[in-house]
Amino acid sequence: MGWFRRSPWVLHYNATSCNGCDIELIASLTPLYDLERFGIMNTGNPKHADILAVTGSVNEKSRQVVQTLYDQMPNPKVVVAVGICATSGCVFQDCYNVLGGVDKVLPVDVYIPGCAARPEAIIDGVLKACDILEEKYAQWKKMRRQ
Amino acid sequence: MAHRNIIPFGPQHPVLPEPIHFDLVTEDERIIDAIPSISYVHRGLERLIEKRDFLDFVHVADRICGLCSFMHSLGYCQAVEEIMGIEVPERALYLRSIWAELSRVHSHLFWLGVAADAFGFESLFMQALRLREPVLDIFEETTGARVILGVCKIGGVRRDIDDDSLKGIVIRLANLKAALEELGNVFINDYSVRHRLSGVGFISRDDAYALGCVGPMARASGLEIDMRKLGYAAYKYLDVEPAVETAGDCYARCLVRVREIFHSIDLVRQAAGKIPPGPIDVKVTGAPDGEYYSRVEQPRGEVIHYVKGNGAKFLQRFRVRVPTFSNIPAMIKVLKGAEVADVPNIILTLDPCISCTER
Numbered sequence: 001m002g003w004f005r006r007s008p009w010v011l012h013y014n015a016t017s018c019n020g021c022d023i024e025l026i027a028s029l030t031p032l033y034d035l036e037r038f039g040i041m042n043t044g045n046p047k048h049a050d051i052l053a054v055t056g057s058v059n060e061k062s063r064q065v066v067q068t069l070y071d072q073m074p075n076p077k078v079v080v081a082v083g084i085c086a087t088s089g090c091v092f093q094d095c096y097n098v099l100g101g102v103d104k105v106l107p108v109d110v111y112i113p114g115c116a117a118r119p120e121a122i123i124d125g126v127l128k129a130c131d132i133l134e135e136k137y138a139q140w141k142k143m144r145r146q
Numbered sequence: 147m148a149h150r151n152i153i154p155f156g157p158q159h160p161v162l163p164e165p166i167h168f169d170l171v172t173e174d175e176r177i178i179d180a181i182p183s184i185s186y187v188h189r190g191l192e193r194l195i196e197k198r199d200f201l202d203f204v205h206v207a208d209r210i211c212g213l214c215s216f217m218h219s220l221g222y223c224q225a226v227e228e229i230m231g232i233e234v235p236e237r238a239l240y241l242r243s244i245w246a247e248l249s250r251v252h253s254h255l256f257w258l259g260v261a262a263d264a265f266g267f268e269s270l271f272m273q274a275l276r277l278r279e280p281v282l283d284i285f286e287e288t289t290g291a292r293v294i295l296g297v298c299k300i301g302g303v304r305r306d307i308d309d310d311s312l313k314g315i316v317i318r319l320a321n322l323k324a325a326l327e328e329l330g331n332v333f334i335n336d337y338s339v340r341h342r343l344s345g346v347g348f349i350s351r352d353d354a355y356a357l358g359c360v361g362p363m364a365r366a367s368g369l370e371i372d373m374r375k376l377g378y379a380a381y382k383y384l385d386v387e388p389a390v391e392t393a394g395d396c397y398a399r400c401l402v403r404v405r406e407i408f409h410s411i412d413l414v415r416q417a418a419g420k421i422p423p424g425p426i427d428v429k430v431t432g433a434p435d436g437e438y439y440s441r442v443e444q445p446r447g448e449v450i451h452y453v454k455g456n457g458a459k460f461l462q463r464f465r466v467r468v469p470t471f472s473n474i475p476a477m478i479k480v481l482k483g484a485e486v487a488d489v490p491n492i493i494l495t496l497d498p499c500i501s502c503t504e505r
Binding site: 012013014015016017018019020021022023024026027030031032043044045046056057059061062065069090091092094095096097098115116118 | 157158159160163164165185186187188189190191193194197205206209210211212213215256259271272273275276278279282291292293294499501
């Protein structure tokens with residue numbers, strides 16, 4: 001992993017999570033795990049964000065919110081599915097109001113497994129997302145030049 | 147004259163870790179009405195009881211909420227055990243109480259952090275979450291997981307804590323207590339925190355009673371409601387003393403939670419001193435036939451688990467009444483007449499847990 005040229009900001013949204021992954025995501029941003037040492041910060045504004053971290057699977061109502069948040073984010077952007085619910089639905093996949101993983105709605109770039117996802121895994125996944133962001137940025141720049 | 151506006155608050159908002167939506171009807175800076183809309187995290191897991199047998203369902207009950215995960219499995223197991231007439235060994239009851247109290251400590255510390263973030267005190271947020279990590283380390287060593295513990299099962303618990311580890315936990319909690327006193331001191335005595343919270347979101351004792359408040363919300367208004375007094379798990383052997391304040395504002399709610407953290411640490415110490423040796427679980431045979439309401443005191447208040455079975459492996463009905471749900475009417479009442487800038491504070495001092503509420 002090299003040095004990033006930018007400092008990507010994370011937008012967190014709880015689609016139908018049980019809170020477990022949310023508190024681990026917050027724990028990974030606080031002193032013991034400290035994602036901020038990589039220049040990664042939590043933001044509440046989708047227009048400032050580069051990485052969308054979604055926890056929990058999507059349901060009928062949250063799919064609209066997730067889609068709106070994704071559309072509001074500037075290009076290039078990366079989607080991270082945090083936790084096994086966001087990946088496949090976990091124990092809730094048989095529930096009547098659960099559509100499944102986040103990839104049913106958005107193009108997901110990184111999947112982070114775990115119930116709840118551990119902070120170490122979240123840090124690893126977000127750093128992978130940073131690499132993908134750099135790649136997308138390079139592509140986007142090339143495309144703009146043409 | 148003042149002009150009426152509707153300000154949408156949520157579902158995605160910087161201070162909210164979870165999605166809840168309010169339409170705040172305002173006149174200038176003052177809120178005259180708040181219309182909540184929920185179901186952003188509704189999964190429908192109560193109906194999952196028809197697809198999972200009653201032993202497997204403990205894992206689903208564990209995942210109703212991440213912050214009070216242990217209390218949900220505890221409530222569900224208690225209800226099933228009561229229907230089936232299972233005598234849980236005493237050591238298992240003590241272990242359940244220890245894990246439940248540790249859950250309360252970590253949930254309250256998390257809440258203190260998020261509340262500090264809501265009134266713009268970011269370094270306090272970081273400190274509170276730093277001090278929460280030792281509790282999670284204890285969870286990890288004793289259960290193998292940090293958040294969703296999965297140690298409760300019908301008829302007892304899955305893992306034992308040996309006596310040396312218990313002693314170690316008590317010593318570590320005593321060390322943590324010293325650090326927490328410093329943190330609590332900031333919440334109790336700091337000028338800016340007091341200025342921000344005192345007198346905000348007042349709810350009187352009568353209103354709290356009439357609107358059915360539970361947990362720290364009711365206790366901050368002077369109602370002595372604490373389900374631990376019922377003596378489930380090992381609480382009948384411990385000295386439980388509810389923390390009660392009378393001011394009824396955001397500051398009092400904060401104070402109640404700070405005091406409860408220290409009381410929970412004390413309860414763990416008591417339980418570790420009294421825990422008897424013996425088995426940690428009993429064998430379960432048969433299936434539940436009957437119905438039962440189990441009442442458990444969560445970090446946020448009283449939670450009720452209703453379980454109904456007809457002697458088959460698959461239960462007929464499972465229902466949860468969570469503390470946030472009974473606190474929402476009081477939250478709406480308090481929001482009316484508040485300033486727009488106080489809204490995050492008011493919502494957060496109720497400690498809303500949306501994923502419990504909508505399941």
